[in-house]
Amino acid sequence: MNVNFNRLLILLLPTFLRKGVLKSFLKAVSVAFQDCKREIDAYFKELNYHAQVTPQVFSLENMLNHFLDPIHKRIYITIPDPEPPFYFYEDSGNSGGEDNLMKYFDDDEYFLWDNTGHTHGFTVVLPLEMKSDDMTNYVLALLEKYKLLTKLPIIQYI
Numbered sequence: 001m002n003v004n005f006n007r008l009l010i011l012l013l014p015t016f017l018r019k020g021v022l023k024s025f026l027k028a029v030s031v032a033f034q035d036c037k038r039e040i041d042a043y044f045k046e047l048n049y050h051a052q053v054t055p056q057v058f059s060l061e062n063m064l065n066h067f068l069d070p071i072h073k074r075i076y077i078t079i080p081d082p083e084p085p086f087y088f089y090e091d092s093g094n095s096g097g098e099d100n101l102m103k104y105f106d107d108d109e110y111f112l113w114d115n116t117g118h119t120h121g122f123t124v125v126l127p128l129e130m131k132s133d134d135m136t137n138y139v140l141a142l143l144e145k146y147k148l149l150t151k152l153p154i155i156q157y158i
Contacts, residue, residue, distance in 0.1 A: 005030035005037075048079060056148065057122070063146060064139065068130065080123045080154055121151030131157040 009026040010018055057077050065073040124139060136155050143153050 005033040060124075060143065060146060064124065064142065067142060068135075068139070069127070072127075074127050076125050078123050078125060080120045120154045121148075123154045123156050125156050125158055128157045 006027050009030050010023060013022070013026070061075060061077050064075045069075050124143065126135070126139065139155055140153065147153065
């Protein structure tokens with residue numbers, strides 16, 4: 001996602017303040033935001049690279065492409081989407097309802113964590129034309145045979 005922080009900060013100002021020293025100050029501040037964003041993007045790009053370039057990932061990709069797509073070799077493995085955030089709930093028992101989802105912090109209330117995150121370690125991406133329940137079960141069986149015990153796969157069709 002490309003964000004032009006210069007333009008964003010200027011557009012957040014009322015029109016009568018979009019001139020002079022304040023505009024120059026905001027342009028200088030936006031440089032810091034752009035540097036932070038660039039560093040974060042580089043960090044996640046490196047993290048994704050290290051997660052995708054391991055011997056086990058290469059071995060699993062080669063095995064799946066050998067068995068399922070030997071000509072085109074379109075199957076690949078990637079890391080899953082980031083985990084969803086934690087939510088706060090009231091201490092009234094059922095934490096699954098939207099009605100007792102706490103949207104604010106209050107000193108008088110007691111809050112509990114509810115983790116909605118997943119525990120999947122990697123995503124296997126298959127072509128959409130291979131989508132079937134039998135194919136999903138077959139891929140899971142192959143992965144179960146060769147993957148690490150602690151990692152759970154997600155099967156995704158594109």
